Every structure is written in structure tokens, then in C-alpha cells.
Amino acid sequence: MAQYIDGLLGAMIIHDHEDPYLKDYDCDYVVTLADWYHQTSAELLSQFLTPGYQGQTPVPDSGLISGKGQYAKKDSELAVYKVQKGKKYRIRIINTSAEAHYIFSIDGHKMKVIEVEGTYVKPFYVNRLLLHIAQRYSVIVEADQDAKDYWVRATISPECIPNDNMTINHDSAINYNVTGILSYEGSSSGDKGPDSEPFTDDVTPCMNLDSKLIKPLNDCPPKDATETVSYTVSFGVNDMKVVEALINNSSYIPDYYNPTTLKIMDDKANMKDFPRSQNIGEINDDNGVAEIVVWNNNSADHPFHLHGHTFWLMGDGVGTDYDKSSLNTVDPPIRDTTVVPAWGWSVIRFNIDNPGVWVFHCHIEWHIQMGMLAQIVELPHKLKSQKLPDNVQNLC
Secondary structure: OHHHHHOOOOOOOOOOOOOOOHHHOOEEEEEEEEEEOOOOHHHHHHHHOOOOOOOOOOOOOEEEEOOEEOOOOOOOOOOEEEEOOOOEEEEEEEEOOOOOOEEEEEOOEOEEEEEEOOEEEEEEEEOOEEEOOOOEEEEEEEOOOOOOEEEEEEEEOHHHOOOOOOOOOOOOOOOOEEEEEEEEOOOOOHHHOOOOOOOOOOOOOOOOOOHHHOOEOOOOOOOOOOEEEEEEEEEEEOOOOOEEEEEOOEOOOOOOOOOHHHHHHOOOOOHHHOOHHHOEEEEOOOOOEEEEEEEEOOOOOEEEEEOOOOEEEEEEEEOOOOOHHHOOOOOOOEEOEEEEOOOEEEEEEEEOOOOEEEEEEEOOHHHHHHOOEEEEEEOHHHHOOOOOOHHHHOOO
16 A cells, blocks of 8 residues: 555546636646655555554655655756746646645745645635645646746645654654756756745645635535534554554454455445444435544644545534534535644535445555544445446456
8 A cells, every 4th residue: 555655656637628727827737746765665664563663653754846856965856847938837736745744835936726636716826835645736827937947845844744763764864845946948047046035924834725715616515414424533552562543443454355345235244244443434315415523632633535525624623622603614625635633623524425435544654554544335225236347356
């Protein structure tokens, strides 16, 4: 599961022929943000999950912008994005990290946000963009400044990465400030490189971009919830003295040879037959609305991602309770990844209309490996009526 940490990843862009912003930009770029480790994920995991280990999760040695970064060498090759003065560029920014929360900016250029995780939004401007793991944004940047080079900055938020001298790959030389270059055609910067200054807007590290800014382009307020599932996330140590991540006091253990979907489709298991370690949550109200409440009972912020759906982010906050009247029932953001604050909560809703087994998990890769994952079984009675094609079944 952790292979993308080692570089096995890429962006898949589906171009929408009905893109409402298609005429608002001339060209587009894909910018991936990643963290990089000097050991493989297999090596790190074998040490991290050793009985008795008491350090933190593995920490990155550096960051990457579009696969290029800087560690110790000051003359490392940088990611360069060529632009022409007067043109507008759609930049699709993706955080593909295992651990790192990023703050992204381009010196001297405001970013107009137009899309969040596949949902078009009413445009708004930011100078600095917050991206936790698996979060994605499209922004439009206008090349309207002097024709020279400008720093593209991707800053890893150190507050989000626990790092002490007991951590297996503790490294005081970590470079948290990764840079690329936005280079105008005919740039006057020459070999000396950019001399641009960064934006200094205050932002809250480790968290979502301010949800009040994100309004769906097409109004689609959520309906009242008809089913609710609550999850409490925490950490513990098992009988082998290996640290675990827990959802409702249960650490997920994958069953590689008997996947949940096949068990249900083959009618070989009722929901009550699954072991607790499968972390099954069931929703059955056909065409209803599911509400998921996540309680975070620890000091880490967790970027939770849902498969199979986008969802309305109804609200989030810090504390052991929330006022239902504080939820945004008018125009909440629609996305598929949200940060559950430390010692806090998040509430999401989605339409119950897609039969399947959908994973809901923290996207910090080390936390997934520790078991911070739940399976939401949606409309199992409909799933049972489906059948895998023979050519797919033959692969199993």
C-alpha cells in the first residue's frame, strides 16, 4: 500500500468538456507536491512497527515539487513552469505526500481557486493555499507581472510532522522549504535566479483551507441526514507492544484473500459475520442521506478521505461536543478529503446512492498502515444482486 511513497504515483486528469471555466485560461499545468524519504517504505515500516518502538512516525527527508526537490545540494535542478506574459494558466495542484501538509504559493501572483477535488466552486482568490495529504485544487494564475522569474514555494508545515530524536529517521537537516520557478518568456532574471519575495499572510497549518471561502458553483444544499455513523479515532498498543491506530477501539486488519466486496456479492457473509478488525459500518437507507461524525481523540490532525463519494463538509471544530445548529446546511463545501482537527470533530454527509464497500481512512500513510481505516458498506442488499464479470472473477 505504501508504494507511492517510493515514487509509484502519477496524476490522472479527466478533462471535462463542459468545464465552465474552460474559456478563462489558455494553458494548464499539473503540479504534484510530495515528501521524499531516503529509505524505502518497506524499510521504514519494518522499523516503525517493531514491538516496543516508542518514537514518532517516519519523517520525510525533503519535499518535492513535480518530482524535483532540494536536500543538501544547493544547485539541485528545480521544477520550472514557463509562462507568457498576458496569458492565464490553470494549475492543478495535488498533495501526494505520505506525511506532509503543504502551504503553496507563487511570489507576486494571486491564485483564483475554481475547483476543489473535482467540484467546481465559485471563484475566490488566495495568496497561500493549504493542502493536506490527498487534497487537490485547481487555480487560475494570470501572468501579469514583470517578465522575470518568480519563486514557486511549497512549504512543509513543521507543526504537522512530529519529529524527535527517538524517531527512526530523525534528521535535523530536513528541508521544509521546497522551491520551483515560474519563468516568464524572455525573463530578465538570467542565471542569478528569482529575487521575488514571499507572501506573508497568516494561515493555520495542518488544517483545511478556510471552508467559508469554498462555495459550490452550482447550489445543491444537503438534505437532512437519515442515517448516522460515528467514528472515534485514537492510538493504542497491542499485546505485541506494537503501536496501533484505532477506529472505535479497533485496528483494521486487511483480509487480502477474502475481500469484503466479494464476500457480500457471493452472499457468503452477513454484516454481523465480519470480525471486528474489519471495521465495518453499514448504511441501508436507499436514496437517503448518510451522516458521518468523526471524533479525534488524540493530538494529531488527520486528513480523512472517502472512496466512492464526494461529501458535504457540514462543519468541524475543536472540543468533545458540537452544536448541530453550527453546521452549514446552506452551502457547505463539497470535497472528498477533509482534516479532522486534533482533539476535535468533523461532520460530513453524502447521498446514499452508490452500492459498494467504500474505504474511509486517514491519508497519512503511516496511520493507514497502523490500521486507521473503516469500511462503509453501502446498500448491501443491492450489492448482493450484482455479479462480477467472469473475466474479472477469473483473476481472483
